[in-house]
Amino acid sequence: MAKLILVPTPIGNLEDITLRAIRILKETDLVFAEDTRTTNRLLKHFEISKPAIPFHAHNEHRSLALTIDRIRANKMCVLVSDAGTPAISDPGYLLVRECLKEGIEIECLPGPAALIPAVVASGFPCDKFVFEGFLPHKKGRQTRWKILAEEERTIVLYESPHRLVKCLGQIGEFMGEDRQVCVAREITKIYEEYKRGTTMEVMKHYEEHPPKGEIVIVIEGKK
Numbered sequence: 001m002a003k004l005i006l007v008p009t010p011i012g013n014l015e016d017i018t019l020r021a022i023r024i025l026k027e028t029d030l031v032f033a034e035d036t037r038t039t040n041r042l043l044k045h046f047e048i049s050k051p052a053i054p055f056h057a058h059n060e061h062r063s064l065a066l067t068i069d070r071i072r073a074n075k076m077c078v079l080v081s082d083a084g085t086p087a088i089s090d091p092g093y094l095l096v097r098e099c100l101k102e103g104i105e106i107e108c109l110p111g112p113a114a115l116i117p118a119v120v121a122s123g124f125p126c127d128k129f130v131f132e133g134f135l136p137h138k139k140g141r142q143t144r145w146k147i148l149a150e151e152e153r154t155i156v157l158y159e160s161p162h163r164l165v166k167c168l169g170q171i172g173e174f175m176g177e178d179r180q181v182c183v184a185r186e187i188t189k190i191y192e193e194y195k196r197g198t199t200m201e202v203m204k205h206y207e208e209h210p211p212k213g214e215i216v217i218v219i220e221g222k223k
């Protein structure tokens with residue numbers, strides 16, 4: 001029976017791949033990848049000679065039927081994204097849903113995802129939290145903020161560095177400038193940094209030191 005395995009890959013530090021992920025990548029018949037260049041570099045690093053086949057956001061809908069056919073024709077296929085866990089703010093969900101509809105077995109290995117170290121190291125309660133991924137840029141963003149302003153659980157967002165200050169401004173506007181936040185930047189990389197404080201304090205810091213790299217924002221829930 002055909003099987004699709006979602007394999008998480010490092011979010012910055014190549015040591016964060018699991019032994020099992022390496023074994024599965026070696027054993028699999030096909031590797032579907034969000035960006036084949038990124039994945040081929042990763043495979044080369046671990047001395048795995050298996051060419052990656054594109055499966056990315058631009059062709060996710062279009063290539064679904066073809067991908068399902070390819071999975072059916074093999075025993076084991078793997079889906080990876082550029083970094084972290086596939087389908088978490090990355091392509092994958094549609095393929096998983098379609099595989100399940102088609103009776104194809106799905107497995108997801110445990111492994112890196114940026115939200116987990118960010119929420120755990122934030123110091124905010126992490127027994128319960130909500131993951132919002134990227135908020136919509138324009139339409140629907142205000143509505144999300146209004147809903148999130150009432151949220152009592154810790155909130156986790158993905159955001160790009162050039163929108164960070166604006167985003168912190170909106171947290172201040174909708175949740176109050178005293179709301180505690182933690183910005184986790186470049187997790188597992190050389191310039192890894194956690195900035196904790198009130199929204200106003202953290203926003204001032206990043207106004208003075210424009211951030212680079214990848215960012216997770218963690219917001220304390222409403223008290």
Ligand code: SAM
Nearest residue numbers: 011084085088089113114158159186187214215
């Ligand atoms: N699939 C990935 C995961 O499991 O976390 C997420 C992919 S999403 C396209 C990329 C976003 O994840 C970045 O814009 C950033 O918000 C977050 N991210 C990924 N790597 C990160 C890192 N090393 N440090 C901080 N945030 C990171």
